[in-house]
Amino acid sequence: MTADETPATETSANHPAGAPSPGLSPAPPALAIRHVTHEFGARKALDDVSLTVPAGSFTALLGPNGAGKTTLFSLVTRLYDNRSGSIDVLGHDVRREPAAALSALGVVFQARTLDLELTVLENLLYHATLHGIGFRAGRRRALELLEQDGLADRAKDKVRNLSGGQMRRVEIVRALIHRPRLLLLDEPTVGLDIASRAALVAQVRKLVAQEALGVLWATHIIEEIVPGDRIVVLHRGRVRADGTYGEILARTGSDGLGAAFLSLVGEDSEVAA
Amino acid sequence: MSTPGRFRLPLAGYLIVLAGICWREGLRFLNQRGRFLSALVRPLVWLFIFAAGFRSVLGVSIIPPYETYVLYEVYVTPGLVAMIQLFNGLQSSLSMVYDREVGAMRILLVSPYPRWFLLVSKLTAGICVSLLQVYAFLAVAWFWEVELPPVGYFAVLPALLLTGLMLGSMGLLMSSLFRQMENFASVMNFVIFPMFFASSALYPLWRVQESSLVLWWICTLNPFTYAVEVIRFALYGQFEPFAALVVAGCALVFLAASILAYDPSAGVMARRGGPDNAK
Numbered sequence: 001m002t003a004d005e006t007p008a009t010e011t012s013a014n015h016p017a018g019a020p021s022p023g024l025s026p027a028p029p030a031l032a033i034r035h036v037t038h039e040f041g042a043r044k045a046l047d048d049v050s051l052t053v054p055a056g057s058f059t060a061l062l063g064p065n066g067a068g069k070t071t072l073f074s075l076v077t078r079l080y081d082n083r084s085g086s087i088d089v090l091g092h093d094v095r096r097e098p099a100a101a102l103s104a105l106g107v108v109f110q111a112r113t114l115d116l117e118l119t120v121l122e123n124l125l126y127h128a129t130l131h132g133i134g135f136r137a138g139r140r141r142a143l144e145l146l147e148q149d150g151l152a153d154r155a156k157d158k159v160r161n162l163s164g165g166q167m168r169r170v171e172i173v174r175a176l177i178h179r180p181r182l183l184l185l186d187e188p189t190v191g192l193d194i195a196s197r198a199a200l201v202a203q204v205r206k207l208v209a210q211e212a213l214g215v216l217w218a219t220h221i222i223e224e225i226v227p228g229d230r231i232v233v234l235h236r237g238r239v240r241a242d243g244t245y246g247e248i249l250a251r252t253g254s255d256g257l258g259a260a261f262l263s264l265v266g267e268d269s270e271v272a273a
Numbered sequence: 274m275s276t277p278g279r280f281r282l283p284l285a286g287y288l289i290v291l292a293g294i295c296w297r298e299g300l301r302f303l304n305q306r307g308r309f310l311s312a313l314v315r316p317l318v319w320l321f322i323f324a325a326g327f328r329s330v331l332g333v334s335i336i337p338p339y340e341t342y343v344l345y346e347v348y349v350t351p352g353l354v355a356m357i358q359l360f361n362g363l364q365s366s367l368s369m370v371y372d373r374e375v376g377a378m379r380i381l382l383v384s385p386y387p388r389w390f391l392l393v394s395k396l397t398a399g400i401c402v403s404l405l406q407v408y409a410f411l412a413v414a415w416f417w418e419v420e421l422p423p424v425g426y427f428a429v430l431p432a433l434l435l436t437g438l439m440l441g442s443m444g445l446l447m448s449s450l451f452r453q454m455e456n457f458a459s460v461m462n463f464v465i466f467p468m469f470f471a472s473s474a475l476y477p478l479w480r481v482q483e484s485s486l487v488l489w490w491i492c493t494l495n496p497f498t499y500a501v502e503v504i505r506f507a508l509y510g511q512f513e514p515f516a517a518l519v520v521a522g523c524a525l526v527f528l529a530a531s532i533l534a535y536d537p538s539a540g541v542m543a544r545r546g547g548p549d550n551a552k
Contacts, residue, residue, distance in 0.1 A: 077379070077382075077383045078382075078383070078537050079379060079382060079383075079537060080537055081537040092280065097280060098385070099280060099281075099282050099385040099386070099387070100280035100385070101385075102383055102384065102385035103280070103282075103385040105383070107383055109379055111379075113377050113379055113380050114377075115297075115301075115377055117301065117304045117305075118297070118300055118301075118304075122297075122300060125293070125296075126293055126296070126297045127380060128293070129289050129290055129292060129293020129294070129296070130290055130293055130294075130380070130381065130384035130386070130391075131286075131384060131385065132282060132283060132285070132286025132287075132289050132290060132385075132386065133289065134285075134289050135289075135292075135293075
């Protein structure tokens with residue numbers, strides 16, 4: 001089964017798929033955001049945002065800098081409180097059931113969040129304990145994931161000595177330690193060279209295909225998106241389009257995603273950048 | 274896993290989280306030997322140089338808990354112990370500010386465990402580190418003829434936990450209010466030294482009262498004074514209930530305020546636009 005066969009591809013812009021579609025499994029989507037607005041003082045960072053990440057799908061959150069992607073991530077991870085609308089992770093409202101929601105969530109923040117002075121394994125173990133996984137089990141899981149990702153030989157190295165790409169891969173490994181069902185990545189490829197970027201995208205796509213993980217991948221790099229992905233275009237805090245790759249092209253009458261993106265945000269993108 | 278509703282974090286998980294946070298703090302502590310050394314050298318400089326120099330100038334009369342005349346070094350020791358904890362409390366907060374800058378704080382806060390528990394665990398880790406520093410200092414001071422009654426070395430432990438909690442949660446509260454290191458560095462200057470000097474750490478309050486009533490009032494209102502006195506009495510196996518009550522009360526207020534400040538719905542973070550930037 002591929003990621004594209006999952007339910008909510010029919011979800012249209014600003015029309016969330018909170019309830020499961022008829023005839024499909026009643027399992028809740030990995031992430032369902034409904035009508036979320038967030039303001040910093042007078043500035044509206046998010047304006048009535050709704051989107052869904054079905055389980056086992058790669059959903060790209062595409063938007064220029066300042067579109068509100070990081071704010072959205074901060075709300076889902078409960079660094080800020082959403083004062084309007086609702087955010088459900090695997091059917092758990094992040095406000096009412098934060099523990100259940102955060103347990104099902106793995107996240108790679110835009111800023112590097114590894115402790116440079118500690119080793120790779122120490123960083124991973126620390127994260128495991130924060131999720132209530134004991135040292136022995138955490139160590140086993142960390143080594144297993146590092147092995148799968150070809151990083152086992154770096155386990156005892158200080159993070160400071162890793163390359164930027166390796167650090168990102170370790171951060172993804174870390175986000176997976178507690179077996180989340182939803183993985184959020186906030187512009188994870190920023191600052192990486194082309195080869196590292198491709199490796200990272202491949203690593204995450206493998207997780208979607210093999211482990212049916214729901215992935216929300218925030219980016220402003222169009223090349224990271226491939227036909228079959230779900231795409232949510234966010235601009236100036238509003239969802240401008242939400243659908244499959246093909247749907248977005250059809251809706252905008254474009255022959256490429258770049259052109260489609262420009263037609264959705266084009267005139268304003270200069271201001272937003 | 275995906276069943277909504279009845280989700281409960283296992284109780285054993287709380288212990289694991291606490292152990293993990295303390296373990297990481299310990300690793301960071303070991304990695305930063307300079308931090309340990311400076312935490313030790315700072316009070317020792319006061320003891321070896323300042324107190325020795327002032328020994329002949331400042332006589333301390335017999336006041337509780339002392340039963341005889343004491344050397345100035347002996348008088349100043351509890352204040353220096355409290356100073357270690359004050360520095361440590363603010364230093365672990367400094368690490369919170371640093372953590373927020375590098376984003377590690379985010380990793381802490383996305384743990385599914387309750388935020389108050391994460392912050393208390395972080396505080397506990399900081400207090401454990403301060404205990405190591407204090408006992409190392411007391412060991413060196415022993416060779417400098419600051420010999421306390423043996424019971425004092427044990428009796429001071431609960432006192433240190435209490436004072437460490439107050440000073441640590443004060444630092445935690447401050448860390449929630451400052452976003453940048455530069456701000457915080459100046460806060461250290463504006464907080465540590467005034468708190469230390471305007472207290473009973475260096476001179477008994479009756480002496481302060483003789484020279485300046487205003488300063489005496491400031492010292493009396495300074496919670497650090499009570500931390501010093503709790504430690505002073507405990508070092509002689511005695512309990513000073515009023516000072517302990519003030520310290521416990523301040524600890525509760527600071528802790529509650531910092532938990533509130535880090536709470537996503539009531540906290541200052543959201544209003545400021547987030548933990549690391551205002552994007």
